[in-house]
Amino acid sequence: MQDDAEFEELKSQAIAQFESSTLPEIEAANPVVGQQELSKLVEEKVPQGHRNYDSIMAKVKTLQANPYWPQERKVVFVRRLLRQLA
Secondary structure (H helix, E strand, C coil): CHHHHHHHHHHHHHHHHHHHHHHHHHHHHCHHHHHHHHHHHHHHHCCCCCCCHHHHHHHHHHHHCCCCCCHHHHHHHHHHHHHHHC
16 A cells, blocks of 8 residues: 555656656657647637637648747737637
């Protein structure tokens, strides 16, 4: 029983360390993850039947194709876009 508790403690520490150090590096190296993040932001805030959904998604796809903007700027842009159009 104590071994299980100790294992769970070590497991949660390892997961926390992975999520804080390794996972961001993997996500930064993989542009698909960033694209999914932007699409997820839109889908969480705007239903598909919304009158501006197609326009927002077109802007997000254009933004995703821009390799010169860092991911953080893209996220900020999408959040501002959603605030204005949603």
